[in-house]
Amino acid sequence: MIKENLNTVSTTIPSDVTLVAVSKTKPHEDILEAYEAGQRIFGENKVQELVDKHESLPKDIEWHMIGHLQSNKVKNIAPFVSLIHAVDSFKLLKEINKQAKKNDRTIDCLLQFHIAQEDSKFGLSFVEAKEILESNEFVELQNISIFGIMGMATFTQNEEQIREEFQALENYFNVLKSHYFKFNNHFQHISMGMSGDYQIAIEEGSTMVRVGSLIFGSR
Numbered sequence: 001m002i003k004e005n006l007n008t009v010s011t012t013i014p015s016d017v018t019l020v021a022v023s024k025t026k027p028h029e030d031i032l033e034a035y036e037a038g039q040r041i042f043g044e045n046k047v048q049e050l051v052d053k054h055e056s057l058p059k060d061i062e063w064h065m066i067g068h069l070q071s072n073k074v075k076n077i078a079p080f081v082s083l084i085h086a087v088d089s090f091k092l093l094k095e096i097n098k099q100a101k102k103n104d105r106t107i108d109c110l111l112q113f114h115i116a117q118e119d120s121k122f123g124l125s126f127v128e129a130k131e132i133l134e135s136n137e138f139v140e141l142q143n144i145s146i147f148g149i150m151g152m153a154t155f156t157q158n159e160e161q162i163r164e165e166f167q168a169l170e171n172y173f174n175v176l177k178s179h180y181f182k183f184n185n186h187f188q189h190i191s192m193g194m195s196g197d198y199q200i201a202i203e204e205g206s207t208m209v210r211v212g213s214l215i216f217g218s219r
Contacts, residue, residue, distance in 0.1 A: 005216070023043065032058075113169055
């Protein structure tokens, strides 16, 4: 069933949009079924679960940390994580750089913006992001690479509201690209859109979507 679900979702996603299969809480056999169907990028939101799955599943899987990440847990995933989606503070960014340096790596990161009308969601304001990018300390971070930005829309049935929030995120991306990353080809991704709204997100410029329940079924 997972293979069929994955194929169905894949047919709705353009070739230039990256699909992250959200495998949080899912057993190893479910991930292997998606893997055998060709999926290689998986997203987890709990550090220990991510570490356990990395240790026991195929080594050519790209693991994305998509959940809120505490600074004191960065060291556990720094040796192998492919992309950290939810960088929502300068403190976290500096810790990722520190642990990446210890592992002789450069870790790709997405700056998370708060675009939803829900206080429970994390993320930077545009002002906070500017302060980070314009600081002397940021320039000194040699072991992180800002791969793009990320945001989650409000959980609502109001499609127009979702669309406007995604448009705001794309606008942030365009401003950051022109002001801070104009000559940086690595800054290229807008990660937005999940199972319930990824098609709207793609219409509004998403280059990376995080889909879980449509592939693996509801938790």
